[in-house]
Amino acid sequence: MSEHEDTAIFAGGCFWCMVEPFETRPGIKKVISGYTGGFVPNPTYEQVSRHETGHTEAVQIIFDPTIISYKELVEIYWQQTDPTDAMGQFQDRGDNYRPVIFVKDDNQRQIAEVSKKRLEESGKFLEPIVTTIEPAKPFYPAEEEHQQFYRKNPRRYKMEEAGGRKEFIVNHWQKPQQ
Template structure:
């Protein structure tokens, strides 16, 4: 039995790797969701004309890895206090969203968000939204498995994200 999770949290290039190699993960696709245009292209999404955000679609076996665990990993990949982008990626097409497939996923995502809010880890409010899953459109082939196909560029993107987190935690970008 395979289930689906969709998460948006900035550039999808950096979102795939943390999930891709986990036991129970059957596949991770980069793509676009949350917009009003069918089959958007990367250029259209980047031009903010479709309403989509970059996201990943995870196919997983819930008998091996739980949705709760996926949400926990998701929180570690994003800045849940930034509604207009993630790290160095700016714009509404990089907004943080958990797209839920059903009432159970919604309940688990909302519970996890409340735990994060109560943790005191962030001084700013948690703005990640939890929205109904909508059509997911796979990104162009060159975006798929980016971290494997382009290890140097992926390493640079990851380094920039880490630098942004360090700067934010030190009070440099509030």
């Protein structure tokens, strides 16, 4: 990794829906869908879906920190998720869809914790913020058919968004709070 390259790992439900919001930003070099947090090396989509691995679906973001900061990525992350739902995101249910910020070092942990505390204190949500902040574990890229899914399967991707994610984002992150 060069000095103009860093990584971030976020889990926020179905990894298909977590790629486009990051990939389209300046400074993002690559967004990889994959699995992390579990105990089985090189898991398959089927294994993760059957809850046999302890992994959660996540995205690994390779970015240029001189263009976009980790702090900015964390702020983008919050706005793609329901941080009050510990057991999945929207129509995707189960521990393999839980929201997690996986941190690779103390600096990322501090940024994530400050951001989470700020969100908790904002009053934006009535329920507690339950997204966890955990040490990064090995990240395993998902099978090729899952990479850049929104581009390869735009119709199915739109159906996935229609499962409550898009409406939640508009209502909680894009509309001014009353």
